[in-house]
Amino acid sequence: MEAQVVSWDSAGADRAVAVLKAVADPTRYRLLWALGQREHSVGQLAELVGAHVAAVSQHLSRLRSAGLVASRREGTRIYYQAAGPHVRGLLEEASLVASGPVDGADSGEGGAPGAAAVQERGTAASPARSPRPRPLAIGR
Template identity: 55%
Template structure:
């Protein structure tokens, strides 16, 4: 999904959103400003992962993955569920997928359309 001019569902850009919403959005963007967290969240948009499999997929140590997941969870970007003794993580809702899709789409546009396999 990419930005489009849809005035029926578009926000009123002339009115500022409430401060609490701005603060939550800023915190979400702060979490996405880290390349490792962005890569992890990208993968979590496509499938569920436990810490071990996510660490292997992004190539970093399990403790670092756990710390990043904790931050993403506090920001409301990931959800967790128990699967036996392990915790399984996933992106929290389609709004997270849409946000990442828009961010990567904007990067592709800015960079002049480089191939997807060179982006993440």
């Protein structure tokens, strides 16, 4: 039986990289986490992340251009929210990947750290990763 070859989607890869670059900043990650919970104004977000409103506006602009946040105007205020449930999924997947093995040790199949690596860190290996990552702290 022949294996099916998937063609490379250069434009799709470029869009995916743009999304990953937009999230690849601790402040933007924290902003997205907060916006995945509920909608916030720029001032509220600035307070949550401990940054100036102007800096938060710049971050939101980058996230908006990557298609990760949506906004609505109410009078003179603009409120932001995650562009959809896929944004929360992206953050949760990133947390799961980040909670995986950090060293290059391999115990064979599955990519779990070897016993020596676990013993070196002084922790017990968990049988499986949690399906729901813990939320990161939003405030400083």
